[in-house]
Amino acid sequence: MLLSSTARLAARRVVSTAAFRSSARTATTRSAASADSRSSIMPLAVVAAAGGLALGASRMREEEKTQCLFGTGSNTEAIEEKFATYWPRNIMILFGPPGAGKGTHGPKIEDMLGIVQLSTGDMLRAAVSAKTEVGLKAAAVMKAGGLVSDDIVVGIIRDRIKEPDCKFGFILDGFPRTLVQSQALDKMLADEGACVTKVISLDIPDEVLEERICGRWIHKKSGRSYHVKFAPPKAMKLDNNGNPVLESMKDNETGEPLMQRPDDTPAALVKRLQSYHGETVPILNHYKPNGIVAAVNANQGMDGVWGEILKALKRSAQ
Numbered sequence: 001m002l003l004s005s006t007a008r009l010a011a012r013r014v015v016s017t018a019a020f021r022s023s024a025r026t027a028t029t030r031s032a033a034s035a036d037s038r039s040s041i042m043p044l045a046v047v048a049a050a051g052g053l054a055l056g057a058s059r060m061r062e063e064e065k066t067q068c069l070f071g072t073g074s075n076t077e078a079i080e081e082k083f084a085t086y087w088p089r090n091i092m093i094l095f096g097p098p099g100a101g102k103g104t105h106g107p108k109i110e111d112m113l114g115i116v117q118l119s120t121g122d123m124l125r126a127a128v129s130a131k132t133e134v135g136l137k138a139a140a141v142m143k144a145g146g147l148v149s150d151d152i153v154v155g156i157i158r159d160r161i162k163e164p165d166c167k168f169g170f171i172l173d174g175f176p177r178t179l180v181q182s183q184a185l186d187k188m189l190a191d192e193g194a195c196v197t198k199v200i201s202l203d204i205p206d207e208v209l210e211e212r213i214c215g216r217w218i219h220k221k222s223g224r225s226y227h228v229k230f231a232p233p234k235a236m237k238l239d240n241n242g243n244p245v246l247e248s249m250k251d252n253e254t255g256e257p258l259m260q261r262p263d264d265t266p267a268a269l270v271k272r273l274q275s276y277h278g279e280t281v282p283i284l285n286h287y288k289p290n291g292i293v294a295a296v297n298a299n300q301g302m303d304g305v306w307g308e309i310l311k312a313l314k315r316s317a318q
């Protein structure tokens with residue numbers, strides 16, 4: 001991004017006084033990064049975008065353009081408000097079957113763009129653990145690999161995207177999963193003049209998913225994903241049969257125990273893949289005419305997948 005020197009100075013001022021009070025991460029976001037790193041990322045993203053606009057927008061003098069965008073003081077709260085009020089939200093869908101890598105790569109996109117990842121699966125699991133009304137309704141259907149009702153998940157997302165940490169945008173993981181959900185999403189966004197801006201489709205054949213799903217371990221609080229073979233936690237030890245020792249399965253960041261999801265079984269996976277192909281895949285055709293769907297080959301090493309995601313995130317990829 002080519003920022004003018006004046007804009008760069010203003011950007012530095014904004015970053016150094018960063019008052020983007022990114023709200024504390026909750027169990028419903030998957031990112032592993034700290035709130036501190038978020039607060040320094042968001043201004044950069046906003047400032048960089050603003051710099052781009054400043055360069056191309058008009059024949060205003062550089063200084064005037066900069067003042068118009070960043071103000072003359074160091075009032076970052078007002079700047080935050082300006083972008084939240086006048087700029088479109090960046091609304092992204094991370095799309096793919098169970099095991100494709102949504103939970104692995106979502107937090108990296110979250111950290112890079114400074115927008116929050118919302119996983120309906122994580123939210124529902126939190127509700128099940130807390131034994132809320134929604135959790136009690138969802139528990140059995142989730143364990144069997146079925147889909148929770150559209151009304152419940154649409155209601156969860158409708159409330160969640162009103163939170164302050166969604167004001168610049170958000171990454172949806174595991175939602176929408178049916179055409180009814182995508183239509184409800186479009187409608188709730190249209191009510192504020194917004195729309196989905198990007199769908200990243202992690203493409204992968206079903207055959208490789210059982211190994212991924214059955215070897216997955218998660219840190220429940222953050223949603224961080226590990227794998228016994230492909231992404232083992234640092235503390236992992238194997239017993240004489242080559243199986244992981246339960247007590248050694250600890251989260252890299254907190255040292256807390258990892259767990260295996262009750263629906264990460266071969267039988268539940270068959271059901272999850274059926275609903276993925278039958279009900280979720282048609283969503284791609286719903287968004288394709290908008291030119292916002294970018295395909296990524298998720299059947300390769302994590303670094304290769306991430307490289308393709310980075311390309312897909314760029315505007316030129318459309």
Ligand code: ADP
Nearest residue numbers: 099100101102103104212216225226227230302
């Ligand atoms: P999703 O959120 O799409 O269900 P995850 O990101 O949790 O999928 O990944 C499923 C499992 O596969 C995890 O154990 C993860 O560590 C592993 N995994 C993710 N991406 C890859 C990859 N490219 N190669 C090998 N294993 C992967």
Ligand code: ADP
Nearest residue numbers: 097098099120121142146147148153174175177
């Ligand atoms: P995965 O990461 O393996 O794709 P998720 O964590 O997204 O799985 O979802 C786990 C389970 O939660 C799903 O199998 C389903 O029962 C329920 N669920 C999550 N999101 C939705 C949704 N948008 N609509 C219906 N059910 C959902």
